[in-house]
Amino acid sequence: MTRTHVISVNGIIPNRAAGYRWRDGALRNGDYFGQTFSGGADVGLLTTASDLARWDIALSSKGLWQDASVKQMWTPATLVDGREAAKFPAGSYGLGWALNLYNGYPVILHGGSFTTGFQFSNPEFSRPANKCDCAN
Protein backbone atom coordinates (compact mmCIF):
# COMPACT_ATOMS: atom_id res chain seq x y z
CA MET A 1 0.00 0.00 0.00
CA THR A 2 2.56 2.53 -1.18
CA ARG A 3 -0.03 5.11 -2.21
CA THR A 4 -1.83 5.35 1.12
CA HIS A 5 -0.95 8.20 3.46
CA VAL A 6 -2.30 10.34 6.21
CA ILE A 7 -3.62 13.35 4.33
CA SER A 8 -1.19 16.21 3.98
CA VAL A 9 -3.09 19.33 2.98
CA ASN A 10 0.03 21.11 1.76
CA GLY A 11 2.00 18.17 0.40
CA ILE A 12 2.49 17.67 -3.33
CA ILE A 13 0.99 14.27 -4.09
CA PRO A 14 1.05 13.16 -7.75
CA ASN A 15 -2.40 12.45 -9.25
CA ARG A 16 -4.22 13.59 -6.12
CA ALA A 17 -7.93 13.84 -6.94
CA ALA A 18 -9.87 17.00 -6.19
CA GLY A 19 -13.23 16.88 -4.41
CA TYR A 20 -16.34 18.62 -5.72
CA ARG A 21 -19.79 19.61 -4.53
CA TRP A 22 -22.94 20.90 -6.18
CA ARG A 23 -23.84 24.23 -4.71
CA ASP A 24 -26.18 26.93 -6.00
CA GLY A 25 -26.76 24.95 -9.17
CA ALA A 26 -23.13 24.60 -10.10
CA LEU A 27 -20.28 22.20 -9.53
CA ARG A 28 -17.78 23.75 -7.16
CA ASN A 29 -14.73 22.73 -5.21
CA GLY A 30 -15.40 20.78 -2.03
CA ASP A 31 -15.14 22.53 1.31
CA TYR A 32 -11.66 23.34 2.51
CA PHE A 33 -10.43 22.05 5.84
CA GLY A 34 -6.99 22.60 7.32
CA GLN A 35 -4.63 19.88 8.43
CA THR A 36 -6.19 19.52 11.88
CA PHE A 37 -9.54 18.33 10.52
CA SER A 38 -8.34 16.77 7.30
CA GLY A 39 -5.82 14.62 9.15
CA GLY A 40 -8.33 13.32 11.67
CA ALA A 41 -8.78 9.60 12.25
CA ASP A 42 -12.20 9.37 10.62
CA VAL A 43 -11.41 11.23 7.39
CA GLY A 44 -7.65 11.43 7.30
CA LEU A 45 -6.51 8.75 4.87
CA LEU A 46 -5.61 9.42 1.28
CA THR A 47 -5.55 6.24 -0.77
CA THR A 48 -6.39 4.56 -4.05
CA ALA A 49 -8.86 1.85 -5.06
CA SER A 50 -6.03 -0.57 -5.78
CA ASP A 51 -4.45 0.03 -2.38
CA LEU A 52 -7.82 -0.53 -0.72
CA ALA A 53 -8.18 -3.76 -2.69
CA ARG A 54 -4.87 -4.89 -1.19
CA TRP A 55 -6.23 -4.04 2.24
CA ASP A 56 -9.42 -6.02 1.60
CA ILE A 57 -7.47 -9.03 0.33
CA ALA A 58 -5.20 -8.90 3.37
CA LEU A 59 -8.21 -8.75 5.68
CA SER A 60 -9.56 -11.95 4.22
CA SER A 61 -6.21 -13.72 4.06
CA LYS A 62 -4.35 -15.64 6.68
CA GLY A 63 -1.35 -14.00 8.24
CA LEU A 64 -2.15 -10.35 8.74
CA TRP A 65 -4.65 -10.88 11.54
CA GLN A 66 -5.28 -13.64 14.01
CA ASP A 67 -8.52 -15.48 13.23
CA ALA A 68 -9.86 -14.54 16.65
CA SER A 69 -9.30 -10.86 15.93
CA VAL A 70 -11.15 -11.02 12.61
CA LYS A 71 -13.99 -12.94 14.24
CA GLN A 72 -14.25 -10.30 16.93
CA MET A 73 -14.27 -7.48 14.38
CA TRP A 74 -17.03 -9.16 12.40
CA THR A 75 -19.23 -10.21 15.33
CA PRO A 76 -22.02 -7.89 16.52
CA ALA A 77 -20.72 -5.90 19.48
CA THR A 78 -22.82 -6.04 22.63
CA LEU A 79 -23.29 -3.63 25.48
CA VAL A 80 -22.72 -4.64 29.09
CA ASP A 81 -26.43 -5.38 29.47
CA GLY A 82 -26.28 -7.86 26.60
CA ARG A 83 -28.06 -5.80 23.96
CA GLU A 84 -26.41 -5.22 20.62
CA ALA A 85 -24.54 -1.95 20.26
CA ALA A 86 -26.40 -0.97 17.08
CA LYS A 87 -30.13 -0.55 16.75
CA PHE A 88 -32.59 -1.40 14.00
CA PRO A 89 -32.67 -0.42 11.16
CA ALA A 90 -28.93 0.06 11.20
CA GLY A 91 -28.21 -3.68 11.30
CA SER A 92 -25.37 -4.76 13.54
CA TYR A 93 -21.98 -3.28 14.22
CA GLY A 94 -18.73 -5.03 15.05
CA LEU A 95 -15.40 -3.39 15.73
CA GLY A 96 -15.28 -0.77 13.01
CA TRP A 97 -17.47 -2.75 10.62
CA ALA A 98 -21.17 -2.67 9.89
CA LEU A 99 -22.57 -6.19 9.69
CA ASN A 100 -25.61 -6.78 7.58
CA LEU A 101 -27.35 -9.00 5.07
CA TYR A 102 -27.77 -8.38 1.36
CA ASN A 103 -29.83 -10.75 -0.77
CA GLY A 104 -29.64 -13.23 2.05
CA TYR A 105 -25.84 -13.20 2.25
CA PRO A 106 -23.73 -11.74 5.03
CA VAL A 107 -22.01 -8.50 4.10
CA ILE A 108 -19.51 -6.50 6.10
CA LEU A 109 -19.09 -2.94 5.06
CA HIS A 110 -17.98 0.53 5.81
CA GLY A 111 -18.24 3.78 4.02
CA GLY A 112 -17.88 7.44 4.62
CA SER A 113 -18.16 10.93 3.23
CA PHE A 114 -16.83 14.36 3.95
CA THR A 115 -17.85 17.75 2.69
CA THR A 116 -14.51 18.04 0.94
CA GLY A 117 -16.42 16.09 -1.72
CA PHE A 118 -15.09 12.59 -1.22
CA GLN A 119 -17.18 9.51 -0.54
CA PHE A 120 -16.41 5.87 -0.14
CA SER A 121 -18.22 2.54 0.02
CA ASN A 122 -16.62 -0.83 0.70
CA PRO A 123 -19.07 -3.74 1.03
CA GLU A 124 -17.53 -7.21 1.26
CA PHE A 125 -19.72 -10.21 0.69
CA SER A 126 -19.30 -13.55 2.33
CA ARG A 127 -19.93 -15.84 -0.63
CA PRO A 128 -18.75 -19.25 -1.73
CA ALA A 129 -15.83 -18.66 -4.09
CA ASN A 130 -17.36 -20.76 -6.84
CA LYS A 131 -20.52 -18.66 -6.94
CA CYS A 132 -18.98 -15.70 -8.74
CA ASP A 133 -20.12 -15.21 -12.33
CA CYS A 134 -16.93 -13.34 -13.17
CA ALA A 135 -16.38 -15.24 -16.43
CA ASN A 136 -19.72 -14.09 -17.88
Added chain:
Amino acid sequence: MIVLTNQHRAKPSQIAYGVIGLYDSDLLAPHRRRVEADHRPELRDKVSAFLAALFTGNDTAAFVTPGLLNHMPAVPKSPANQMFSTGRPDVTFIASEDIKQRGIERYSTKLAEARYY
Protein backbone atom coordinates in the same frame (compact mmCIF):
# COMPACT_ATOMS: atom_id res chain seq x y z
CA MET B 1 -16.28 -4.01 -3.95
CA ILE B 2 -14.56 -0.67 -3.54
CA VAL B 3 -16.02 2.59 -4.80
CA LEU B 4 -14.33 5.93 -4.32
CA THR B 5 -16.03 9.07 -5.57
CA ASN B 6 -15.07 12.74 -5.55
CA GLN B 7 -18.43 14.41 -5.98
CA HIS B 8 -20.35 14.92 -2.79
CA ARG B 9 -23.73 13.91 -4.25
CA ALA B 10 -22.42 10.68 -5.67
CA LYS B 11 -23.91 7.58 -4.13
CA PRO B 12 -21.03 5.12 -3.85
CA SER B 13 -23.09 2.54 -1.99
CA GLN B 14 -25.65 2.38 -4.77
CA ILE B 15 -22.86 2.16 -7.32
CA ALA B 16 -21.20 -0.65 -5.35
CA TYR B 17 -24.35 -2.74 -5.06
CA GLY B 18 -25.29 -2.07 -8.67
CA VAL B 19 -21.90 -3.13 -10.00
CA ILE B 20 -21.56 -6.24 -7.82
CA GLY B 21 -24.83 -7.50 -9.30
CA LEU B 22 -23.23 -7.41 -12.75
CA TYR B 23 -20.55 -9.85 -11.60
CA ASP B 24 -22.57 -12.09 -9.33
CA SER B 25 -26.17 -12.77 -10.26
CA ASP B 26 -27.00 -13.80 -6.68
CA LEU B 27 -26.22 -10.25 -5.65
CA LEU B 28 -28.39 -8.60 -8.26
CA ALA B 29 -30.15 -5.56 -6.82
CA PRO B 30 -33.62 -6.63 -5.60
CA HIS B 31 -35.43 -4.19 -7.89
CA ARG B 32 -33.73 -5.81 -10.89
CA ARG B 33 -34.86 -9.32 -10.04
CA ARG B 34 -37.44 -11.08 -12.16
CA VAL B 35 -40.84 -10.49 -10.61
CA GLU B 36 -42.47 -13.68 -9.32
CA ALA B 37 -46.00 -14.52 -8.29
CA ASP B 38 -46.60 -13.93 -4.61
CA HIS B 39 -47.85 -17.16 -3.09
CA ARG B 40 -47.97 -15.71 0.40
CA PRO B 41 -49.74 -12.35 0.11
CA GLU B 42 -50.50 -12.43 3.81
CA LEU B 43 -46.81 -11.76 4.45
CA ARG B 44 -46.90 -8.70 2.21
CA ASP B 45 -49.80 -7.38 4.27
CA LYS B 46 -47.84 -8.14 7.42
CA VAL B 47 -44.84 -6.18 6.13
CA SER B 48 -47.09 -3.26 5.29
CA ALA B 49 -48.70 -3.34 8.73
CA PHE B 50 -45.26 -3.58 10.35
CA LEU B 51 -44.00 -0.51 8.50
CA ALA B 52 -47.11 1.44 9.40
CA ALA B 53 -46.72 0.51 13.06
CA LEU B 54 -43.01 1.27 13.04
CA PHE B 55 -43.30 4.73 11.57
CA THR B 56 -46.26 5.77 13.65
CA GLY B 57 -44.65 4.69 16.88
CA ASN B 58 -47.09 1.86 17.52
CA ASP B 59 -46.39 -1.59 18.89
CA THR B 60 -44.46 -3.79 16.45
CA ALA B 61 -44.24 -6.88 18.66
CA ALA B 62 -46.82 -8.78 16.61
CA PHE B 63 -44.75 -8.49 13.44
CA VAL B 64 -41.18 -9.39 14.38
CA THR B 65 -39.24 -12.07 16.19
CA PRO B 66 -38.47 -11.55 19.89
CA GLY B 67 -34.80 -11.16 19.00
CA LEU B 68 -35.44 -8.38 16.51
CA LEU B 69 -37.87 -6.72 18.86
CA ASN B 70 -35.10 -6.51 21.43
CA HIS B 71 -32.92 -4.84 18.80
CA MET B 72 -35.41 -2.14 17.89
CA PRO B 73 -35.45 1.28 19.50
CA ALA B 74 -38.59 2.83 20.83
CA VAL B 75 -40.10 5.09 18.16
CA PRO B 76 -41.84 8.08 19.73
CA LYS B 77 -45.35 8.91 18.66
CA SER B 78 -45.08 12.34 17.17
CA PRO B 79 -46.37 14.22 14.13
CA ALA B 80 -42.98 13.80 12.52
CA ASN B 81 -43.49 10.05 12.51
CA GLN B 82 -46.95 10.07 10.99
CA MET B 83 -45.66 9.13 7.54
CA PHE B 84 -48.41 6.61 7.05
CA SER B 85 -51.13 8.25 9.08
CA THR B 86 -53.52 8.02 6.14
CA GLY B 87 -53.16 4.25 5.88
CA ARG B 88 -50.72 1.44 5.30
CA PRO B 89 -47.85 1.91 2.86
CA ASP B 90 -48.01 0.14 -0.48
CA VAL B 91 -45.68 -2.85 -0.54
CA THR B 92 -45.03 -4.73 -3.78
CA PHE B 93 -43.69 -8.27 -3.77
CA ILE B 94 -40.76 -8.93 -6.10
CA ALA B 95 -39.37 -12.38 -5.35
CA SER B 96 -38.45 -14.86 -2.64
CA GLU B 97 -35.54 -17.19 -2.09
CA ASP B 98 -34.94 -20.29 0.04
CA ILE B 99 -31.85 -19.58 2.14
CA LYS B 100 -32.08 -22.34 4.75
CA GLN B 101 -28.86 -23.97 3.56
CA ARG B 102 -26.81 -20.81 4.15
CA GLY B 103 -26.97 -21.28 7.90
CA ILE B 104 -27.52 -17.61 8.64
CA GLU B 105 -28.78 -16.60 12.06
CA ARG B 106 -30.16 -13.14 12.64
CA TYR B 107 -31.21 -11.85 16.03
CA SER B 108 -31.23 -15.38 17.45
CA THR B 109 -33.40 -16.76 14.65
CA LYS B 110 -32.22 -19.04 11.84
CA LEU B 111 -33.23 -17.60 8.48
CA ALA B 112 -35.21 -19.83 6.13
CA GLU B 113 -36.37 -17.50 3.40
CA ALA B 114 -35.48 -14.09 1.98
CA ARG B 115 -38.36 -12.13 0.55
CA TYR B 116 -37.89 -9.03 -1.57
CA TYR B 117 -40.47 -6.26 -1.69
